[in-house]
Amino acid sequence: MMQTPRAESWVKVRPGGLWIEPGDFFIDPTRPASRAVITHGHADHARPNNGHVLATPATIAIMQARYGDQAGATLQSLPYGQDLTINDVKLRFVPAGHVLGSAQVVLDWRGSRVVVSGDYKRSFDPTCDAFEPVEADVFITEATFGLPIFRHPDPQDEIAKLLHSVSLYPERSHVVGAYSLGKCQRVIALLRRAGWDQPIWLHGALQPLCELYERLGIPLGDLRPATTAKKNDMAGQMVLAPPSEISERWSRRLPDPVTCVASGWMQVRQRAKQRGVELPLVISDHADWDELCRTLHEVVRGEVWVTHGREDALLRMAELEGMKARALRLVGFEDDEA
Numbered sequence: 001m002m003q004t005p006r007a008e009s010w011v012k013v014r015p016g017g018l019w020i021e022p023g024d025f026f027i028d029p030t031r032p033a034s035r036a037v038i039t040h041g042h043a044d045h046a047r048p049n050n051g052h053v054l055a056t057p058a059t060i061a062i063m064q065a066r067y068g069d070q071a072g073a074t075l076q077s078l079p080y081g082q083d084l085t086i087n088d089v090k091l092r093f094v095p096a097g098h099v100l101g102s103a104q105v106v107l108d109w110r111g112s113r114v115v116v117s118g119d120y121k122r123s124f125d126p127t128c129d130a131f132e133p134v135e136a137d138v139f140i141t142e143a144t145f146g147l148p149i150f151r152h153p154d155p156q157d158e159i160a161k162l163l164h165s166v167s168l169y170p171e172r173s174h175v176v177g178a179y180s181l182g183k184c185q186r187v188i189a190l191l192r193r194a195g196w197d198q199p200i201w202l203h204g205a206l207q208p209l210c211e212l213y214e215r216l217g218i219p220l221g222d223l224r225p226a227t228t229a230k231k232n233d234m235a236g237q238m239v240l241a242p243p244s245e246i247s248e249r250w251s252r253r254l255p256d257p258v259t260c261v262a263s264g265w266m267q268v269r270q271r272a273k274q275r276g277v278e279l280p281l282v283i284s285d286h287a288d289w290d291e292l293c294r295t296l297h298e299v300v301r302g303e304v305w306v307t308h309g310r311e312d313a314l315l316r317m318a319e320l321e322g323m324k325a326r327a328l329r330l331v332g333f334e335d336d337e338a
Helices: 057-071 155-168 183-193 204-215 249-253 269-274 289-299 311-320
Strands: 011-014 017-020 025-027 035-037 052-055 074-077 084-086 089-095 103-109 112-116 136-143 174-177 200-202 223-225 238-241 258-262 279-281 300-309 324-327
Touching: 052 057, 057 074, 057 204, 136 289, 136 311, 155 174, 155 183, 155 258, 155 279, 183 200, 183 204, 183 238, 200 204, 204 223, 204 238, 289 300, 289 311, 300 311, 311 324
Parallel strands: 025 035, 035 052, 052 074, 112 136, 136 300, 174 238, 174 258, 200 223, 200 238, 258 279, 300 324
Antiparallel strands: 011 017, 017 025, 084 089, 089 103, 103 112
């Protein structure tokens, strides 16, 4: 009778990232690889110039929009829930709830199951499929907000704060710093859900991916370019821009803007103060401490490995709960606009 292999015998850390040895492919490689499985479209996970790329259809579309011909030498899309066998390794994608197209990678080989989470969250997001827990012998998780101090509020309550501020200052524009992929579209969709039916004005850097989201079936409503609007048109209006632009020359054309940033890091008051943010919005696309702990309790039937982030507290929690735990300490993954 064949013995079930231990995960560390076939899932390994290499200079290029997480390597699945019997399948001969990397997951989210940090340098160009001949075969890459990509969890989602953020640039620290989906890098250009790989050989064969496998991802969900939405992630493939995002990579093509961002990288053009450099998205990969060959591109293969695999919808959620469909199995694909690569050199005897069975692979399928299940939703991660991070951004549109984001996926966990479920790997089965000779009776051993490893699930690679990619980046994920458990809170409500109308722009992407919700996280689906899958039990695993080894669950490989991120830990961007892996400290007990990080407990994110309901994102809809943060949107209510934003709308309340608009009602208090109808003569001012509100410029919201939001990352171009995922966060921007989520903020827009949450605003629409909360009843904001007026135009939303966009910095030019945000327009292409918003247009792509709409082509992929995510309605965002009336979006207009802020660069062509008159200053008075944006009084009492909502303007979205990359976080790096909200305090730059570009924002000076807005009528007395209230500066906001949507990020999990806005829970850290010093970060908000250093960036001159008047209205911090704690809206994160990553799991907070409670979501990380809940997920481990739901899916881990053996070990948890932590790829990146704040590993130590999560590892300690896992060990206290009787799970084996280790830190992979992968490099090259960013969390600045989480």
